[in-house]
Amino acid sequence: MMKSIKIFFLTSILLISIFLFVGCWNYREVDDINIVAGTAIDKGIHKEYMISIEILESSIGKESPTTSKLIVAEGESIFDAVRNAIAISGKKLYWSHNKILILSKEVAQEGITEVIDWFLRDVETRSDVYILVSKGTSAKEILEKKQKDEKIEQVVSFNLHDILVNQKVLSKAPNIQIWQLTNDIVDEGIMAIAPSVELAKVDHNDCPEILGTAFFKNDQLIGFLSENETKYLLFLRNQIKGGLLNLSPEDNKKNPTITFEIFDNKTKLQPVTKDKEIAMNINIDTHLAVGTIKGTKNYLTDKEIIQLEKDVADMIKTNCENLIKKMQSEYKADIFGFGAKIRAHKPAFWKYMGKNWENVFENLEVHINVNVGIINGSTTAKPLEVGD
Amino acid sequence: MYNSCSSDILLTTSLEDNISVFNQIFRNDFTFITRKFQNNYSPSVKCCILYFEGMADTKVLNENVIEPILSNHFMGEISSSNLIDELQYKIILSSDIKSSNDLQTILNALMDGDTILLAEGYDQALIISSKAWPSRSIDEPESAQVVRGPREGFVESILTNISLVRRKIKNPNLKFIVRELGAQTHTKICISYIEGIADENVLNELGRRLDQIEIDGILDSGYIQEFIKDAPYSPFETVGSSERPDIIAGKLLEGRVAIFVDGSPFVLTVPYIMIESFQANEDYYNNYLFSSFNRLLRAVSGLLSISIPGLYLAISTYHQEMLPTSLLISIAASRQKVPFPTVVSLFVMLTIFDILREVGIRIPTPIGQTINIVGTLVLGEATVDANLVSAPVIIVTALTSITKLINIHLLGPIILLRTLLLFAASFLGIYGFILGYLAIILHLMSLRSFGVPYMLNTTRIKDQNGKDAWIRAPWWIMSLRPKIIGKKNLRRQPLKNSRRK
Numbered sequence: 001m002m003k004s005i006k007i008f009f010l011t012s013i014l015l016i017s018i019f020l021f022v023g024c025w026n027y028r029e030v031d032d033i034n035i036v037a038g039t040a041i042d043k044g045i046h047k048e049y050m051i052s053i054e055i056l057e058s059s060i061g062k063e064s065p066t067t068s069k070l071i072v073a074e075g076e077s078i079f080d081a082v083r084n085a086i087a088i089s090g091k092k093l094y095w096s097h098n099k100i101l102i103l104s105k106e107v108a109q110e111g112i113t114e115v116i117d118w119f120l121r122d123v124e125t126r127s128d129v130y131i132l133v134s135k136g137t138s139a140k141e142i143l144e145k146k147q148k149d150e151k152i153e154q155v156v157s158f159n160l161h162d163i164l165v166n167q168k169v170l171s172k173a174p175n176i177q178i179w180q181l182t183n184d185i186v187d188e189g190i191m192a193i194a195p196s197v198e199l200a201k202v203d204h205n206d207c208p209e210i211l212g213t214a215f216f217k218n219d220q221l222i223g224f225l226s227e228n229e230t231k232y233l234l235f236l237r238n239q240i241k242g243g244l245l246n247l248s249p250e251d252n253k254k255n256p257t258i259t260f261e262i263f264d265n266k267t268k269l270q271p272v273t274k275d276k277e278i279a280m281n282i283n284i285d286t287h288l289a290v291g292t293i294k295g296t297k298n299y300l301t302d303k304e305i306i307q308l309e310k311d312v313a314d315m316i317k318t319n320c321e322n323l324i325k326k327m328q329s330e331y332k333a334d335i336f337g338f339g340a341k342i343r344a345h346k347p348a349f350w351k352y353m354g355k356n357w358e359n360v361f362e363n364l365e366v367h368i369n370v371n372v373g374i375i376n377g378s379t380t381a382k383p384l385e386v387g388d
Numbered sequence: 389m390y391n392s393c394s395s396d397i398l399l400t401t402s403l404e405d406n407i408s409v410f411n412q413i414f415r416n417d418f419t420f421i422t423r424k425f426q427n428n429y430s431p432s433v434k435c436c437i438l439y440f441e442g443m444a445d446t447k448v449l450n451e452n453v454i455e456p457i458l459s460n461h462f463m464g465e466i467s468s469s470n471l472i473d474e475l476q477y478k479i480i481l482s483s484d485i486k487s488s489n490d491l492q493t494i495l496n497a498l499m500d501g502d503t504i505l506l507a508e509g510y511d512q513a514l515i516i517s518s519k520a521w522p523s524r525s526i527d528e529p530e531s532a533q534v535v536r537g538p539r540e541g542f543v544e545s546i547l548t549n550i551s552l553v554r555r556k557i558k559n560p561n562l563k564f565i566v567r568e569l570g571a572q573t574h575t576k577i578c579i580s581y582i583e584g585i586a587d588e589n590v591l592n593e594l595g596r597r598l599d600q601i602e603i604d605g606i607l608d609s610g611y612i613q614e615f616i617k618d619a620p621y622s623p624f625e626t627v628g629s630s631e632r633p634d635i636i637a638g639k640l641l642e643g644r645v646a647i648f649v650d651g652s653p654f655v656l657t658v659p660y661i662m663i664e665s666f667q668a669n670e671d672y673y674n675n676y677l678f679s680s681f682n683r684l685l686r687a688v689s690g691l692l693s694i695s696i697p698g699l700y701l702a703i704s705t706y707h708q709e710m711l712p713t714s715l716l717i718s719i720a721a722s723r724q725k726v727p728f729p730t731v732v733s734l735f736v737m738l739t740i741f742d743i744l745r746e747v748g749i750r751i752p753t754p755i756g757q758t759i760n761i762v763g764t765l766v767l768g769e770a771t772v773d774a775n776l777v778s779a780p781v782i783i784v785t786a787l788t789s790i791t792k793l794i795n796i797h798l799l800g801p802i803i804l805l806r807t808l809l810l811f812a813a814s815f816l817g818i819y820g821f822i823l824g825y826l827a828i829i830l831h832l833m834s835l836r837s838f839g840v841p842y843m844l845n846t847t848r849i850k851d852q853n854g855k856d857a858w859i860r861a862p863w864w865i866m867s868l869r870p871k872i873i874g875k876k877n878l879r880r881q882p883l884k885n886s887r888r889k
C-alpha cells in the first residue's frame with residue numbers, strides 16, 4: 001500500500017513537472033520572438049550608434065504577404081543598441097535569420113571591426129550575413145524604402161538578399177558575407193571589399209539598388225568602385241561566376257555593340273621573382289557565348305571569331321590594368337589579394353617586404369595575359385537579317 | 389478435477405448407478421442429455437448414451453448409434469465379456485470409437501462434444517466421436533486483408549486451424565503436441581513445429597514457460613502471449629501472432645514454433661524478432677522490387693510515427709535556426725493568437741486522435757461514419773479556425789496518425805514511445821530527442837526472444853542476413869533460412885538455384 005502511494009506520488013510529480021517546467025531554459029514559442037530580417041547601422045544622434053532593425057510581421061490568412069516593420073534604437077555599442085531595441089519591440093529579438101547588415105558610409109569610414117565584432121561573437125547571429133555599405137544615403141533609409149509593387153518581396157532585407165544571391169549572373173557587385181569580410185580584414189596582403197547599395201529611381205520610386213563595390217583599407221572605408229570596375233575586380237579576384245561583357249564601339253571602332261555572356265572564368269595569379277624584384281603574372285581564362293549582336297554582319301565565321309576573341313581579350317586586359325593602376329596610385333590598397341598570393345607562394349620574399357607591402361604594391365609590376373574562348377553563338381549561328 | 393469427488397469415483401456394473409453418477413456431476417445443467425434404450429430382440433442389451441445438446445451431432449447418434457443397437461439381431465451369445473466389444477467393433481458406425489473406464493477421460497471426452505455409451509453390466513464406457521459444435525466459416529480475416537495471396541483465415545476451432553496448416557505443409561515431420569491449460573477452462577493448446585528444422589532449445593524453453601502458467605482460464609492466445617514473453621515490462625512484443633494460415637506455415641518453414649490456442653483465431657509464433665513487424669505475407673507473393681519498396685515504406689513510416697511530434701516540437705521551440713526562414717515565418721504566422729504551448733497542443737491533439745481511433749473500433753459501424761465526420765471536420769478544421777491549435781500541429785498529428793497505422797503490430801510501442809520522445813524534446817530540445825532515441829535503441833538491442841536477439845538482421849545487410857530484412861530479396865537467391873532461428877537446417881533450397889540466374 002505504501003509502495004503504491006509512493007509510486008502514485010512520484011508519477012504525479014513527474015507528470016506535473018512536465019507541464020510546469022516546459023517554460024524554462026531555452027523553450028520559446030515562435031510567436032514569442034521577433035524574427036530579425038535585416039539590420040542597418042548608422043552613426044547615432046545621441047549615442048554612438050543608431051541601429052535600425054527590420055523585424056518580420058506575420059499575419060494569419062492565405063493571401064496576406066509577409067510584411068515587416070522597422071525598430072530604431074541607439075546605444076553606446078552595437079550590443080547596447082540591440083538590447084535597447086527590446087524596450088521598443090517588446091519581444092526578444094531572434095537573430096538567427098538575420099540576412100543583411102547595412103553599414104552607413106560614416107560608420108564604415110570610422111572602422112568596422114567594432115561593429116562586426118558583435119555579429120561574430122554572439123551565439124544567435126550567424127557569420128553568413130551579407131554585408132553592404134550604403135553609398136549616398138544613410139543605412140536606415142535603405143531599409144525604409146519598401147517596394148511599391150506588391151509582387152516584389154515586401155521585406156526589404158529579403159529583397160536585398162535575393163539581389164545579392166543572384167549577383168552571380170550579373171557580376172556588378174561582389175556578394176560578401178561577414179566571415180569573408182573578416183578574413184580579408186584579418187589576413188595580410190589583402191584588403192576587404194563589400195558591395196555598395198544606394199537608392200535609385202525606378203518608376204519615380206526610390207528603391208535600393210546594389211551596384212558597385214566599397215573597398216576598405218584595414219578596416220576603414222576609403223572609396224567606391226563603379227559597377228564596371230567591380231566586374232574587372234571580380235575577374236582579378238577569380239570570383240566571377242557569370243554576367244555579361246559588352247564589347248562596345250568605344251572599345252573597338254570596327255564593331256557594333258556585341259554582348260557576351262560569361263560562361264566560366266579562371267584567373268590565376270602567379271608571383272615571379274627576379275633579382276629581388278617581384279612581379280605578378282595574371283592569367284585570365286574566360287569562356288564566353290554570344291548573347292546579342294547589333295547589326296547584320298555575320299561575326300561568327302572562324303576568322304571573325306578569332307578576331308572577336310582578341311578584341312574581347314584586349315578589352316579585359318585594358319580594363320584590368322586601369323583598375324590595378326588606379327588602386328596602386330590613388331589608394332595604395334591591395335584589394336586583389338596580390339600580397340596574400342605572394343605570402344603563400346614566396347614566404348621568404350614576403351618576410352622581408354611584407355611590412356612594407358603598401359609601397360611595394362604601389363610599384364608592383366603586373367603582367368596580364370587574357371585567353372578568351374567564344375564557345376558558341378547561343379541558339380543561332382547567323383545574325384538576324386531584315387528581309388525585304 | 390471437475391469436482392472433488394470425480395477422481396475417486398469408479399464406474400460400476402450397474403447402468404442406473406452409472407447414470408446417476410453422471411447426473412450428479414452435471415446437476416443443474418439442462419444441456420446434459422441421457423437417453424436410455426433397449427435392443428428389440430435381446431432385452432438384456434440395455435444401453436444409455438450421454439451427451440451435451442448442441443455439442444454432439446444428434447443425427448449421427450440417431451442413425452449410427454441408436455438405430456443399429458435397437459434393430460440389431462444379436463445372433464451370437466451375449467455374455468458379460470463381449471457386449472462392449474460387439475458394440476465397438478461390429479455395430480456402432482463411427483470413425484473414432486474407444487472404450488475407457490477412467491472417469492476423467494470420459495468426462496473430458498464428454499466436454500469435447502463426444503458421446504458416452506454405457507451398457508448394463510459393464511463398468512466400461514464407449515467414447516464415440518460426435519463433435520459438432522457450431523463454428524464460423526473460414527473467411528478472410530478482417531485484421532489482415534491482402535490483395536494478393538490466400539484468402540483463408542483461422543477460426544475459433546483449434547482442429548480446423550490445425551487442418552488449415554496441415555493442408556499447406558504435407559509432411560510427416562510437421563508435429564502437433566497438444567496440452568491443456570487453464571484450471572477451469574481446460575483450454576486445448578497445441579505446439580506445432582517441423583521436426584528437423586525447429587530448434588529443440590526453443591521447444592524446451594517454450595514447454596518450460598508453458599508449464600509455469602497456472603491460470604484459471606485462457607480465453608484467447610493473448611493470455612499465453614503475455615505469459616511467455618521474454619521482457620514482460622517491455623512495450624515491444626517478443627511473441628508474434630497471426631490470423632493467416634499462410635503466414636504461420638511460412639514461419640514454421642523458417643524454423644519457428646507455432647502455438648495454437650482453442651477458441652482463438654490468432655496463432656502465436658516464437659521466436660519473434662523486430663523485423664517481422666515490418667514484414668507482410670504479401671511481400672513474398674508480389675514482385676520483390678515492389679515488396680522491398682513497401683517494406684521500406686513500413687519501416688520509414690514506423691520511424692516517422694515515433695519521431696515527427698518530438699522532432700517538430702524540438703525544432704520549432706528550441707532550434708528555430710534550423711528552419712528555413714520562410715518556414716519559420718509561416719509557423720510563426722499560424723501560431724498567432726494560439727493560447728497553448730506547442731507541447732500541450734501536440735499532446736492533446738495526438739490523444740484526441742487516439743480517442744477517435746479507439747472509438748472507431750468500439751462503436752458499431754453505422755455510427756462510425758458520423759464519428760469520422762465529427763473527428764476530421766470539427767477537430768481538424770474548426771480548431772484551426774478558432775485559433776485553438778496551429779495548422780502545423782494538425783499536420784503533424786495527421787502525419788503521425790497515418791504513419792502509425794501502417795504498422796498495426798507496433799501500435800502500442802509507437803504510441804508510448806512517441807509520447808516519450810515528445811516530452812523528452814519538450815525538456816531538452818533536440819538533445820532530449822536524441823537521448824530518448826538512444827534509450828529506445830539500447831532497450832531494443834537488449835531484448836531477446838527465446839534466445840534470439842530481437843534486432844537480428846536489422847543491423848547488417850551482408851550475406852544472407854539482409855535478404856529478408858529491410859528488403860525482400862528474390863526467392864531464387866534466398867537459399868538459406870534466417871540465421872539463428874533456422875540454424876538447425878539452414879538450407880532452404882540448393883545453392884545452384886541461386887547460381888542459375
